[in-house]
Every structure is written in structure tokens, then in C-alpha cells.
Amino acid sequence: MGSSSSSSASDDDSSHLQLLSSLFPSEEGERRFLLNSYNHALKGFSAMLTETEASVLSGCDEVVSVFPDPVLRLHTTRSWDFLEAADSDSRSSFPCEQKSVDVIIGIIDTVISASDARNCIPGSLDYTKVARKIVVCMNDEANVSRRIKKLVVEDAKAKGVIIIDGDQEETSPFDAGTFPFAETGATLGSQILHYINSTKNPSATILTATEMKGLRPAPVVASFSSRGPGGLTENILKPDIMAPGVAILAATVPKIEANYGAPGKKPSAFAIKSGTSMACPHVTGAMAFIKSLHPHWSFSAIKSSLITTASTSNNIGKTVSNTSDSPANPHQVGAGEIRPIKALDPGLVIETSTTDHLYFLCYKGYKQRTIRSLSGTGNFSCPAGGAAEELISSLNYPTISIGNLSRRDGPRKVKRVATNVGSESNATYVASVDAPAGLVVKVGPSKMVFRQGAETAAFKVFFDGRRAAKGYNFGHVSWFDGSHIVRIVFAVNVV
Structure with a gap:
């Protein structure tokens, strides 16, 4: 193929x-x-x-791979073979000679565990007990979404539902409609359960949702965010950045069904949504905004501008936190939350070229012939040294990640090339380092000078983990010219 x-x-x-x-x-x-x-x-x-x-x-140059189409066999236990083996004469003494006919059999397993009902699993609720009541559902079962639990309770003719997420303190809106529902974190959920168990006839009211302006602290890393380290490689930081994705008023397909919209009115074409699918349009819009003002910038340059100018502070002046109220690290926020206005003038960008992407395939072990065929680059050659996962760290990327830095080895070196896109063609940038105790990080050269006609400059970052704590160490290298701060986040796993 x-x-x-x-x-x-x-x-x-x-x-x-x-x-x-x-x-x-x-x-x-x-x-x-x-x-x-x-x-x-x-x-x-x-x-x-x-x-x-x-x-x-x-062996043909235009062929990437040839592989056999496997014969798929039924994967199940050998129970029927076992039953036949128990009777050695079963095949010879089969009593019926006429042709068999198709038979459809329905099997209903009526066993419902307490955990199923506690999590509002489909088919687990006793409708006679929950009808016209507010039902409390736990969110312990990851295989059933919160929306499904809400629909299960709604189908049971309940008055409303409260979903308690025992693993999170902060929750995010997940659905829209007129059926009353609420979600709480672990602390408030524990208080609700204590109240229910302390009285014979507990009662509650789910109020109409209201807009909360100036919520503090914000932003907070959502529980559903896609976090690092990366599964394909730990030598590229995951995620790159974060963007608004919680409680977003978004266009949606109108639902013509009960409890979606006021009685007698058409269902709304908008809904409050949360998810990475809500964050993605924000980043896309930010990139389009920057491209409209810098039409000659590559998308890689725009990506770099968003990453190196991102913010790690929330609206109360502290480090962005996660849903457990702990400071978020780069495996949760990447370089931080996007700042599109700031990204219009990043000072420097670190562009990832097509060659960098092809080198990534080389370092992951793809054959040179395969890469040429896939990319349509007949004259491309992999760098000397062959496949080496650790070399991915030196691809020209606006963040740095090292998935394996041994204490026994010497310092690890990574290289980056920066391009001056600032309004001043003559600029001098000075490096500074923010690193955790024990991890020695040095930059060379510590000063980059850009002049007319010399738009690019290279620098190296050296990491020495011999005295660092084991596990991931996070920090950043910053370049400053008096007006621009170019922040390059790093994540280094010391082993």
C-alpha cells in the first residue's frame, strides 16, 4: 500500500x-x-x-508495505467442543435426521448489582422507587458517560438527577436541556450523601442554571483534558497548550425530543458544551486570527508563537491548577493557556520544518524507502545514526521533552534554531533558566544577536540529571530582549 x-x-x-x-x-x-x-x-x-x-x-519503490489478509477465527471458549468430547458417541448417535430450522433465542440476565444502581447503569434502576424523585448517581463507572446516566434517570420518570464525581473537586457542564440535573465534586458530594443518610425524608431543589461571571480561579485544567506524557513518544511534550473548553456555548444539532427546549417552542440550535472538541475551535480561531495579520507566516511559526507566549497564571495571579486544586504541570497544561494577542508579536519563533517531521519517522524506525514513498520526496535521506528514539528531542520544536535522562550518563544536549520575527531586525536576546533543584540546565550561547539579513540563530540546551530527583522535572528556558519573553518549556524524565 x-x-x-x-x-x-x-x-x-x-x-x-x-x-x-x-x-x-x-x-x-x-x-x-x-x-x-x-x-x-x-x-x-x-x-x-x-x-x-x-x-x-x-521491493518495488512505490510500495510501502505488503501484508497478508489474516483469517479471523471465532474467539471464544471451547465449551461446545468440551461437551461433545464428554460423549464419544455424540456424533454417531445424533437422533434427528431432518434438517434443522433457525431459532432465535433471547436471554435476559436479571442480576443487577448494587454498584450498577449506584452508578445509574442502564437497566439498573427500579422505576417504582425513583419515579418523581431526585436521583443521586455516582460517577465511578468510567464506561458509562454522565449524559447516559442522566438519560437513564430521565427515562425512569424521575424529577431530576445529581451526579457526584468522587474523584474530582471541579466539575464541568456536560449536557443541555430542561430536565433538572446538577453535578458536584467529591467534597460537596460527600456532604449530600451524609445529609441523605441522616434524615428519613431528605429533600432537595435543583435551581435554574445561572451565569457565573468572573469565576475564580480560572482557568482550571479540566478533568477530561488529554494529558501527557505522550503514548507514541515521550520526547515531544504533550500537550502543547491549553484553551477554553469548559461550558462553551456552541452550535449543536437541534434535538426534537422531550426535555430539550421549552414546551411549544423549537429546540435550540445552541447548547452548553464541554470537551477537547470545544478547545480545538478556539485554537483554530486563534491561528486564523494570527494568519490574517501575518499571512506570510507558516503554520509552524504560528504554532510556535502561541506556545512560547502562553500563560501559566490564572485570574488570581497564581499558577494554573488542576481539578484537585494542585498546581498544574506541563503534562497537564503544556506551555500554558493561549494568548492570541500576545502571539501576534512573539519576538522569536521556532519553526518545525517538513524535514523535522520526516526525521521523526526515521527516528521511530521507519525505512527510508517507506518515508520517500509516503511523502513523495524521492531525494530524502535519513540522518546518520539510524533509528534512535532519544534523537526526537532535538527536532526543532518550541518545547523540549526528554523521555529518558539517565543519572549515569553525562549531560544530554538538544539543539534549537530560532527565527527573529520581531519588528526590530537588530535584536539581542539573553537566556535565563528556571529549573528544579538538582537538575542542572545550561544554555549555550547564553546570548543570541540578530542583525539585518541574519534572521536565524541556533542554541543548545544541556541537561545534567545526576543530582536531580527521579521522575519528571519541569521548568523553562526564557529568551528576553527587553520587550519580548520567549518561553520554552521543558519536561525531563530522570531515571
């Missing part, structure tokens, strides 16, 4: 048949046919080949 392109399906079929023709002698022309062609997400085809033919095909 190869890379996707803009060619037509018929062109793809022709090129695939041409590849097959090179494998078969003329007397075996009937074998030159495609079982299937794929031309959307990728370019490829399926055909009947021997192992030798598949090996020859995989």
Missing part, C-alpha cells in the same frame, strides 16, 4: 494492474486481477499472491 494522491480511481486501477503484470509471466495472465482497490484514505489493492510474489512486490 502507498500514499494517498489526487489521481482518479481508474488511474489507480491501471497502475495497480501494471504492478501485478510485472509479477506474472504471460501464460498466467488470468491471475492479473484485483480483488479490491482502495483509493480514499490511502492507495492500495488486494490480490492473490504467493509468498515469493509478495516479497518481490514489497
Whole structure:
């Protein structure tokens, strides 16, 4: 299979048949046919080949990979084989000779555990007990969403629902509609449960939602945020940045169903939403805003400007916290929350080139021939040294992450190249370091001088973890020219 392109399906079929023709002698022309062609997400085809033919095909420059289509067998226990084995004459003494007919059997398992009902799992509630009452649901079961729990209670004809998240202090809106619901964190939830258990006839009122202006502290890292370290590699910081994604008034598909909108009125085309899907449009809008004022900037430069100018302070002047009210680290906030206005004038940017992205594939062990085929770069060559996960840290990225810094080894060096995009072509930037105790971080050179016609400058950062605490150490390197602060966050895992 190869890379996707803009060619037509018929062109793809022709090129695939041409590849097959090179494998078969003329007397075996009937074998030159495609079982299937794929031309959307990728370019490829399926055909009947021997192992030798598949090996020859995989050696073609335009082929990325050839792999067999596996035979999928039923994965289950051997209980039926076991039952037959218990009766050695079962096959020979089968009593019925007529053909069997299809039979559909429905099995209903009526066992409902207390945990299911506690978490408002579908099918777990006794409707006669919850009808016309406010139901309290725990959010201990990660496989069932809060919205599903709300719908379960709503279907049971309850008056409302309170969802208690025992693992979080801060909660976020997750749905819209007229059915009364509320969600609380661990502390308030514990108080609610204590009240319920302390009285014979507990009562409650769920008030209409109101707008809360000037909520403090804000921002707070949401419980659903996608956090680091990265699964594919720990040598690139995850996440890059954070953006507003909680309680966002967003366009939505109107729901024509009960409890979505006031009686007699059309359902709203807007709803309060929370999620990374709400944060993404904010970042996209910020990038479009910057691109409109800097049309010649690459998207990599815009990304760098957002990352190096991000803020780690909340609206009460303290470090951004997570839902447990602890200071958030770069594996939770990345470089911080975006500041689009500040990103219009970042001073310096660190651009990640196409070559950097291709080198990433080299360092992850992809073959050079495969990378050329995927990227359409026939003259690309992987750097000397072959696949080496730790080299990913030196790709030109506006943050630094080292997934494995051994105490036994010497200092680790990473390199970055900065581009001056400030209004002053003559500028001098001086470096400073904020690092945790024990982790020695040095920058060389400690001063970068930009002059007319010299828009780029390189620098190296050295990390020595011989006296650092084990685990991830976080900090940042900053470049300052008197008006711009270019902040490069780092995460270093000392082992």
C-alpha cells in the first residue's frame, strides 16, 4: 500500500494492474486481477499472491508495505467442543435426521448489582422507587458517560438527577436541556450523601442554571483534558497548550425530543458544551486570527508563537491548577493557556520544518524507502545514526521533552534554531533558566544577536540529571530582549 494522491480511481486501477503484470509471466495472465482497490484514505489493492510474489512486490519503490489478509477465527471458549468430547458417541448417535430450522433465542440476565444502581447503569434502576424523585448517581463507572446516566434517570420518570464525581473537586457542564440535573465534586458530594443518610425524608431543589461571571480561579485544567506524557513518544511534550473548553456555548444539532427546549417552542440550535472538541475551535480561531495579520507566516511559526507566549497564571495571579486544586504541570497544561494577542508579536519563533517531521519517522524506525514513498520526496535521506528514539528531542520544536535522562550518563544536549520575527531586525536576546533543584540546565550561547539579513540563530540546551530527583522535572528556558519573553518549556524524565 502507498500514499494517498489526487489521481482518479481508474488511474489507480491501471497502475495497480501494471504492478501485478510485472509479477506474472504471460501464460498466467488470468491471475492479473484485483480483488479490491482502495483509493480514499490511502492507495492500495488486494490480490492473490504467493509468498515469493509478495516479497518481490514489497521491493518495488512505490510500495510501502505488503501484508497478508489474516483469517479471523471465532474467539471464544471451547465449551461446545468440551461437551461433545464428554460423549464419544455424540456424533454417531445424533437422533434427528431432518434438517434443522433457525431459532432465535433471547436471554435476559436479571442480576443487577448494587454498584450498577449506584452508578445509574442502564437497566439498573427500579422505576417504582425513583419515579418523581431526585436521583443521586455516582460517577465511578468510567464506561458509562454522565449524559447516559442522566438519560437513564430521565427515562425512569424521575424529577431530576445529581451526579457526584468522587474523584474530582471541579466539575464541568456536560449536557443541555430542561430536565433538572446538577453535578458536584467529591467534597460537596460527600456532604449530600451524609445529609441523605441522616434524615428519613431528605429533600432537595435543583435551581435554574445561572451565569457565573468572573469565576475564580480560572482557568482550571479540566478533568477530561488529554494529558501527557505522550503514548507514541515521550520526547515531544504533550500537550502543547491549553484553551477554553469548559461550558462553551456552541452550535449543536437541534434535538426534537422531550426535555430539550421549552414546551411549544423549537429546540435550540445552541447548547452548553464541554470537551477537547470545544478547545480545538478556539485554537483554530486563534491561528486564523494570527494568519490574517501575518499571512506570510507558516503554520509552524504560528504554532510556535502561541506556545512560547502562553500563560501559566490564572485570574488570581497564581499558577494554573488542576481539578484537585494542585498546581498544574506541563503534562497537564503544556506551555500554558493561549494568548492570541500576545502571539501576534512573539519576538522569536521556532519553526518545525517538513524535514523535522520526516526525521521523526526515521527516528521511530521507519525505512527510508517507506518515508520517500509516503511523502513523495524521492531525494530524502535519513540522518546518520539510524533509528534512535532519544534523537526526537532535538527536532526543532518550541518545547523540549526528554523521555529518558539517565543519572549515569553525562549531560544530554538538544539543539534549537530560532527565527527573529520581531519588528526590530537588530535584536539581542539573553537566556535565563528556571529549573528544579538538582537538575542542572545550561544554555549555550547564553546570548543570541540578530542583525539585518541574519534572521536565524541556533542554541543548545544541556541537561545534567545526576543530582536531580527521579521522575519528571519541569521548568523553562526564557529568551528576553527587553520587550519580548520567549518561553520554552521543558519536561525531563530522570531515571
